Each structure stands twice: as C-alpha cells, then as structure tokens.
Amino acid sequence: MSIKAFFAKQFAKKIYEKTQKWANNPIETQEHVFKDLIRQAKDTQFGKDHNFNNIKSFSDFAKNVPIRDYEGLKSYVEKIKKGEPDVLWKGKPIYFAKTSGTTSGAKYIPLTKESMPFHIQAARNAILHYIHETGNSSFVSGKMIFLQGSPILEEKNGIKLGRLSGIVAHFVPKYLQKNRMPSWETNCIEDWETKVDVIVEETFNKDMTVISGIPSWVQMYFEKLKQKGGKPVGEIFKNFNLFIYGGVNFEPYRAKFENLIGRKVDSIELFPASEGFFAYQDSQTEKGMLLLLNAGIFYEFIKADEFFTENPKRYTIGEVELGINYVLIISTNAGLWGYNIGDTVQFTSLKPYRVIVSGRIKHYISAFGEHVIGKEVEEALKEAMEGTDIRVNEFTVAPQITPKEGLPYHEWLIEFENEPENLEAFSLKIDDAMRKQNVYYDDLIVGNVLRKLIITKVSKNGFQDYMKSIGKLGGQNKIPRLSNDRDIADKLR
Incomplete structure (x- = not known):
C-alpha cells in the first residue's frame, strides 16, 4: 500500500465519522443552516426586500419569499453583473457559473466564497465514503480523469465567469494534481470532438484508475479508446475500477459500459449542479444518494403533482415521505432564495435522508394527463x-x-x-x-x-x-x- 493510499484510508474514516454527526441529526442541522442563511443575508438588497429582519421561522420565510426560478431572480442577478455588492448575498460572488437553457438565454448562477468550498468537499467526500466502506484506496495512486468543460474563464465587472466544471478545475487539491488528467492545455480545447480525440492520445498509455463524467460523453471517450486499442477499455486500463458520474441516470448506459469496459467496475453517483452540490452516493449497497444537509443549502420540497397548483404546500426535511415525487427547492449561501432548480427527487431512505433524481419538472409527458416522468x-x-x-x-x-x-x-x-x-x-x-x-x-x-x-x-x-x-x-x-x-x-x- 502506498503512503497516499494509507493516509486516504485514515482521512476517509475521519470524514465518515464527521458525516454521521450531521446525518443523524438532520432536522437540527437544517435549522442551523436556515438560521445562518437568514442572519448572513438580512442586510442584502434581497433580505431587505423580503423582510429578513423579521423572519424567525420557516413559516415566516414561506410567507415572505415566494418560489422562484431563474427568471424570478434575474433582476437581482443583473444588478450583480453590473458590479453592485450585497444584492443576493453579502459582498460579491467570486464566480458566475454560466449555463444555458432559459427562455431569455444564458443563466448566470452566483458562486460565493462561502458556497464554493462545498462543491469541492462534496466530490472529495463521495470518494472518501467509498474508500471507508470498501477499504479500496489503491486507486488514489493512479491517474484520474474528469471529462469537463474548459477552465478558461472570462471576467465581468470583477467576477470571473465560466462553466461550473471549468471553474472547479481551478480547485483541484495539490495532492491530486500530479494524478489528474488530461493536461490543462487539453482541457482548454473548446471543440468537444477534438478534445476527446486528444484526451484519448494523452491517456492511452497511462495507468488510469478513476474516470469521471456524464455517462453519454464518457461513452464517446470509451468508444474511441476501444477503436484505437482494438480491445476493451478494461484491458487498456487494467487498474481502472471506479467510475464517477452525475447528471443523468447511469442504468440505461450500464450494459453498454460493461461491454465497452469488458468487465464490471464500481461506480459512485453524484448530484451536482451550478446551484449547489446536493447529494452523493455514500454506500455501494444502499439505494440513493445522501442528501447534504450541512452544505450551506436549506431544502424545501413540493409534491410534483401539486407544483402547478396555486400556493402548493412547501415541506421541510422533517415532513417528507418515501416514494413521493418532489420538486427540489433550495436557499443557499450563494444567494439563491426559494429557488426551483427544476429537478424532481424521491426519497429512498429517511434514516439517513437519501434521494434519487426522478426527472425534471419541465421534462415530462402529459399530453393526455398521463404525467410520465x-x-x-x-x-x-x-x-x-x-x-x-x-x-x-x-x-x-x-x-x-x-x-x-x-x-x-x-x-x-x-x-x-x-x-x-x-x-x-x-x-x-x-x-x-x-x-x-x-x-x-x-x-x-x-x-x-x-x-x-x-x-x-x-x-x-x-x-x-x-x-x-x-x-x-x-x-x-x-x-x-x-x-x-x-x-x-x-x-x-
């Protein structure tokens, strides 16, 4: 066992024990997060507009802060983009994560010095939970890859701007930088097909042990690897044993991946978004991902079949039930308040709180009232x-x-x-x-x-x-x- 693998096991045990403390006290943890968010944002423009000084409870919050999507917060974001401080959160964001898909073009999601560390810690802790549960830490000495967007950032009135995955690339810990692939120059390639071709060339003869990314795009990488090598990915990378993914359900891809790899590998599911890192798979044997209740995010839930009714009931973590399709609503230390991220979740466990992503509230078929998700x-x-x-x-x-x-x-x-x-x-x-x-x-x-x-x-x-x-x-x-x-x-x- 390498020194790095030995210390990874020790660190994994420490993080696991720390996680158990808040996971076993979910309601108190969320109450603490809620009070801290209100306290820190009470003097912002949003806090003044929504009476934060007089909010003492969740019911007060629900009366004063309506559910919004990006369009509902856009007027505040525009002020931040112009350089105004103390708008949605104290001070200014350190980044904007730029995403697409709204009716009026690109979304600019703020990332603050308070919120950014949780994006990094969550991805790290997912791997540490895997190490703690399985005892497998040998992969930390090999090469790791995350298929991601370009880390090249723009700047808008002193705030750096880019894709979330590109922003996160700037926060890779020093102890992983020697293991990380592809090279910085390759990550900066914008054209995706060209980028994957170069990644194949860079990684082909390396000891890849961990591969991460959205399944559909990793599949493209694997297909090109298999084409170049004339053999399964698992034979090209003999020590590849861990696939980390997020963004979509892996199950529809699993059979194809096992064929491309030539064998089964362990996997870890993540639930990240520009708006926050919400959950990760903390167990190889239990269904669902551990909802991160101590990560600067206060969660609300609205039953999906009631979401489009007038004044639907807003549930907190202590009120949710198993198997119900909920729209996920968040308030965060990046300044998103009563924010509908568009995802729906179902709880698979209440001790601890684990979820699966069941779909998108806007992605459904109900042309005849069937509401297929x-x-x-x-x-x-x-x-x-x-x-x-x-x-x-x-x-x-x-x-x-x-x-x-x-x-x-x-x-x-x-x-x-x-x-x-x-x-x-x-x-x-x-x-x-x-x-x-x-x-x-x-x-x-x-x-x-x-x-x-x-x-x-x-x-x-x-x-x-x-x-x-x-x-x-x-x-x-x-x-x-x-x-x-x-x-x-x-x-x-």
Missing part, C-alpha cells in the same frame, strides 16, 4: 432490457398527438448498440413496464385514448449529431429523457 421511462427500459443482450446508446421520448392514422401514442426514439431481434416484442415489454408504473398511462391505453408506444430507431451517432447541430455537444449538456412537444423528436427523425 423521467424515472418511469428509465425504469421501463431497464426492465425490458434485463436478461437480454440489447444495448442502448441513447434515447428520448415524445408524444405523437396527430399521427397520420390510428390513435395517438408515445414515440420512443432509441439509438441501439445491439438491436432487439423483435422490435415490436421489445416495445411491448417497455409498454407493459410503463403501464405497471403509471396508472394514468394504463388508463389511457385501456380507454383507447392512446395506443401502445412505438419505437423509432435513430441512426448511429444520431443523438451526437443532434447535440452538435444545436451547439451542445459535450461538457455538461445532456439529452432530455422526455419532452411534452416534438421539437427534439422531429429533428431526430
């Missing part, structure tokens, strides 16, 4: 593939409301690696799994409002070509699992 389509595909050699590269689902003939249906657009011998039988398996999960969908099939789903095959690299065509190839970008319209489906067809 991301978790359901992913579970249905996984169930249909079990026990087969079918492998899927990527997929998305959209309603077909006005077919040329027959009843409307849900169209599944799938790019197969290994196709089913009988596509119709495979589609029936998925449909049966969907009907078991979603009673509204089942009712529509039984009532002859919808016919059973139809699969449309997408040509090889069709999803990559689509993402490239809209300028979102690589980085943190990903294909929505669901759309309530046909914008993506029609372009893929």
Whole structure:
C-alpha cells in the first residue's frame, strides 16, 4: 500500500465519522443552516426586500419569499453583473457559473466564497465514503480523469465567469494534481470532438484508475479508446475500477459500459449542479444518494403533482415521505432564495435522508394527463432490457398527438448498440413496464385514448449529431429523457 493510499484510508474514516454527526441529526442541522442563511443575508438588497429582519421561522420565510426560478431572480442577478455588492448575498460572488437553457438565454448562477468550498468537499467526500466502506484506496495512486468543460474563464465587472466544471478545475487539491488528467492545455480545447480525440492520445498509455463524467460523453471517450486499442477499455486500463458520474441516470448506459469496459467496475453517483452540490452516493449497497444537509443549502420540497397548483404546500426535511415525487427547492449561501432548480427527487431512505433524481419538472409527458416522468421511462427500459443482450446508446421520448392514422401514442426514439431481434416484442415489454408504473398511462391505453408506444430507431451517432447541430455537444449538456412537444423528436427523425 502506498503512503497516499494509507493516509486516504485514515482521512476517509475521519470524514465518515464527521458525516454521521450531521446525518443523524438532520432536522437540527437544517435549522442551523436556515438560521445562518437568514442572519448572513438580512442586510442584502434581497433580505431587505423580503423582510429578513423579521423572519424567525420557516413559516415566516414561506410567507415572505415566494418560489422562484431563474427568471424570478434575474433582476437581482443583473444588478450583480453590473458590479453592485450585497444584492443576493453579502459582498460579491467570486464566480458566475454560466449555463444555458432559459427562455431569455444564458443563466448566470452566483458562486460565493462561502458556497464554493462545498462543491469541492462534496466530490472529495463521495470518494472518501467509498474508500471507508470498501477499504479500496489503491486507486488514489493512479491517474484520474474528469471529462469537463474548459477552465478558461472570462471576467465581468470583477467576477470571473465560466462553466461550473471549468471553474472547479481551478480547485483541484495539490495532492491530486500530479494524478489528474488530461493536461490543462487539453482541457482548454473548446471543440468537444477534438478534445476527446486528444484526451484519448494523452491517456492511452497511462495507468488510469478513476474516470469521471456524464455517462453519454464518457461513452464517446470509451468508444474511441476501444477503436484505437482494438480491445476493451478494461484491458487498456487494467487498474481502472471506479467510475464517477452525475447528471443523468447511469442504468440505461450500464450494459453498454460493461461491454465497452469488458468487465464490471464500481461506480459512485453524484448530484451536482451550478446551484449547489446536493447529494452523493455514500454506500455501494444502499439505494440513493445522501442528501447534504450541512452544505450551506436549506431544502424545501413540493409534491410534483401539486407544483402547478396555486400556493402548493412547501415541506421541510422533517415532513417528507418515501416514494413521493418532489420538486427540489433550495436557499443557499450563494444567494439563491426559494429557488426551483427544476429537478424532481424521491426519497429512498429517511434514516439517513437519501434521494434519487426522478426527472425534471419541465421534462415530462402529459399530453393526455398521463404525467410520465423521467424515472418511469428509465425504469421501463431497464426492465425490458434485463436478461437480454440489447444495448442502448441513447434515447428520448415524445408524444405523437396527430399521427397520420390510428390513435395517438408515445414515440420512443432509441439509438441501439445491439438491436432487439423483435422490435415490436421489445416495445411491448417497455409498454407493459410503463403501464405497471403509471396508472394514468394504463388508463389511457385501456380507454383507447392512446395506443401502445412505438419505437423509432435513430441512426448511429444520431443523438451526437443532434447535440452538435444545436451547439451542445459535450461538457455538461445532456439529452432530455422526455419532452411534452416534438421539437427534439422531429429533428431526430
């Protein structure tokens, strides 16, 4: 065992014990975070506008601070961009994480000196929990890679601006910098396809032990590695045993990854976003990710099926239940207040509080009142593939409301690696799994409002070509699992 691996085990034990203290006192931990956030922001413009001086409880907060998305906070963000201090949080942010996808263009998410350390600690602690549970620390001596955006930053009125993954690249601990790949110069390449080609060349003969990134883009890296080496990734990197991912559910990719690698490897799921690092997988045996209750974020939850009603009930951590689909609402030490990040979660455990990401509140299909969510389509595909050699590269689902003939249906657009011998039988398996999960969908099939789903095959690299065509190839970008319209489906067809 190397010295680095030995000390990693000792550090892992210390962090595990520290985690247990707050995880075993969840309500008190969140109350402390809530009071600290209000205290520190009471003299900001937002705090004055929303009566923070008189907020003594969560009920006071809920009365004074409505639920908002980015558009609801945009007027405050614009003031920060102009250089004003003490707007959403005391002082000025040290960074803006720039993301896309809003109705009015790019989002500028503030990152403060108080919030930034939690982004770094959470990723580190996820690995340390894995070491503590498994006893495996040998990988810390090998090479590690995170497929990420460019670390080149712009500046706007004294605030640095870039993609979150590029910003995080500036915070790699010194003890990992010798192990980290690719090189800084390669990370700065903007064109994704060129970047992956260079990463393949840089890493091909290295002792890669940990690989991290969004599954769809890591898959591209693995395919190019296998093409260059003529053998599975697990033979090219004999000591590669840990895959770290976030952003999307790994299950639809798992069979393809095991084929590309040539064997199974352990994995750690993360739940990071520009708005905060919310959870990580703390156990290889328990389902879900540990919700980070002590990370400068106060959480609220709204039941997804009540979200679009007038004044839906806002729940705190002590009020949530297992298996319910909640919209995740946050208030943070970066100055986001009552903020809807757009993700939905379900709790898999209440002792400690663990969650899975079930989808996006805007990514659903409810063209006929069925309200199908991301978790359901992913579970249905996984169930249909079990026990087969079918492998899927990527997929998305959209309603077909006005077919040329027959009843409307849900169209599944799938790019197969290994196709089913009988596509119709495979589609029936998925449909049966969907009907078991979603009673509204089942009712529509039984009532002859919808016919059973139809699969449309997408040509090889069709999803990559689509993402490239809209300028979102690589980085943190990903294909929505669901759309309530046909914008993506029609372009893929």
